[in-house]
Amino acid sequence: MAGRPDGDPAFQQPNGGDSAWAQELLDQLRPAGRDPRRLVDWLARTVSASVCLQDDRGGLLAGEWLPLDSAVFADVAAGRVSAASLDDGARHVRLVGIRRPGPGPGAGAVLAVARPEPFDRRATEILGRTVGILELLLRERESAESGRRLRRATADLRLAILQLLMVEDTVSARRVAAGLWPGLLEQDSARVYVLEGTAAERDRLADACVDATEGRALVVRCPAVDEHVIVVGPSADVGERLRSLVADRRGTFLGGSPRQRLALTATAYGQAVTALAVARFRSDRYAVYAARTRPARLIDPAALRAWAAAVLRPLDQLPHHVRAELLATTRLGLEFTAVNAAKVLGVSRNTVRARMDRVAALLGADLSRLPVRAVAHAALDTEAAQGPYDLSGGAPGPPTRARLTELLGTSALRSWAEGLLGRLDEDGRDLRGTLRAWTGADAHAERAAQVLGVHAQTVREHVRAAEPVLERRLTAGGTDLYEVVLAQLVTGELPVPDVGTPGPGTPNPDQPDSPVHR
Structure with a gap:
């Protein structure tokens, strides 16, 4: 040698x-x-x-x-x-x-x-x-390769921050973001945007969003939908920059939420996804979540808040961070599928289902029933929007649960519900009857078809035909579908469910999540 x-x-x-x-x-x-x-x-x-x-x-x-x-x-x-x-x-x-x-x-x-x-x-x-x-x-x-590892680590860090925001842990999200993007989450509120392109172009679209926003927004490749990029924009000019970006890229669409508190990032994300569905049919390929009349606005705020607090009271015995985690997971699980909620949160779908089952057991709610999900969603949404019930200001003790039938029985709500569902009466195919059977069958087309004596494909076609009439997504589930179900509860087309006390076998609130086998 x-x-x-x-x-x-x-x-x-x-x-x-x-x-x-x-x-x-x-x-x-x-x-x-x-x-x-x-x-x-x-x-x-x-x-x-x-x-x-x-x-x-x-x-x-x-x-x-x-x-x-x-x-x-x-x-x-x-x-x-x-x-x-x-x-x-x-x-x-x-x-x-x-x-x-x-x-x-x-x-x-x-x-x-x-x-x-x-x-x-x-x-x-x-x-x-x-x-x-x-x-x-x-x-x-x-x-x-070093550049790729750095970009991957940065993308993972952005996703971790988004997941912390999704479960309302804004303190940790700010702490993580401060290292690389000082001041990014200093404001208490932000808008959430969802951009849609093709899966093959998603990385380039995300990079373009980073360049366009110049470090003033949190840009995340959506872990649930391969074609989506999520942008959390505290800065006021982020929306305009993203609109300019979409205008220059054919086949790209943009949906945005109204400004929401950072703790309501999950709610804002759902609103942006809803707006994205509208953007696909607009010439400028951009839409903001419509501030249309919501049923919650037609109910006395104090009574609604007290009702929601009474429904969620069994969760109050949990440690604060556990309660917040369970509620945030359940809100996402009600808005999206368990699989997509798991991807957004960075946990397994069994974990999502275990947390939701734990909440369902504590509330005595059968979340396999669509009307129950709609009512639970209303309670969760009320607390998310108005905050936990405050006993200060003269309240002598825990809130007394008002009957849901009383909350839904106001003339204003009935007028809203009849106006919404009445749009379907002008169609000769009895879309209203089909929709009533479909929601009564928990959105199962086959079961609804057996009740109506028609083919399941006919049920699906009628439900899809009702979507543009009601201006709401139904087959995708989430807030739009729950509003329609609430309208049916108001008009009596569906029985009002009893989201009551927990039944036997309620798990210990201190017991950790366990896998669910289904």
Whole structure:
């Protein structure tokens, strides 16, 4: 074994003869050809040898596997010698260390070249020049990989902040954001936007959002929908910047929420998704969640708040952070599917279902029933919008539960409900009757079809036909569907459910979540 210093003339001296290989070697630096594997294959052909490129632990990076002396390989990989020559009588082998970026004597990779003939001046020079090119390519690849790791870590951090906001942990979200984006979440409120493009273009769309907002917004690749990018924008000009971005990108749509408290990020996200559905049918491909009349606005605020507090009172015995986590998860689980809620929160779908089952048991609510989900959603939404019930101001004790039938029996609510559902009466297909059967069957088309004596596909077509008439998404579930169900409760088309006291078998509130098998 003989070591070669880096400055050995054999690795530096130009060849005055055949120079075609030099041009071919330079071609390896063209943008389309920068691939270490391609360069190793070229070296093998050019010097008529077997070539192997390994990392410093012996893993194969390119070329074909060669049996090598482990001690010699270790010396080159560790940087104790920069190169070595071996001759076992049957082949001539050269090992050369490819230096890694940064400090330290070790090699990032080892190039081994074996051929039956000795290395002449031409082969030696080609090998030396190739080592220099390989070092550049490996440095470029390492730099690109470091950039990818940094972008992935930054994306993961943005997602973690969003997930903290989704469960109302604004203190932790601010703490995490302060390290990289100081001041980003200083304001107490923000708007949430959802942009939709194609899954293939989603990364470029997210990068464009980061550039457009100039660090004034939290940009997250949606973990639930591959085509979506979520933007939390505390700054007032974020919306205008995103609208300009969408205007310049065909096939891209933008939905936005009204300004909400950071603790209501999950609510704002649902509103932005609803607005996105509207944006798909608008010429400017942009829509903001409509501030239309909500049934909660037609109920006495104090009575509604007291009712919601009484419904949710069984959860008050839980530690504050556990209660907040359960309620935030349940709100998302009622608004979206358990699978999508799990992706947004960064937990398993079994965890989402376990938390929702725990809440259902504590409230005595059968969340498999659509009317019950609508009522539970109303209670959760009321607390989210108005905050927990405050016993200060003269309230003598815990709120007394008002009957839900009394809250829904006002003339204002009845007028709203009849006006909403009455839109369906103008259609000759009895959309109202189909919708009543469908919601009564907990949104199961097959069960509704059995009740009506029609085909399940007819039920689905009627429900889809009712969506533009009511200006609400029904098949996707969530707030729009629950409003329609509340209207049916008001008009008596559905019986008002009893979201009452917990039944036997209620789990201990201090017991941790457990998986659910369904």
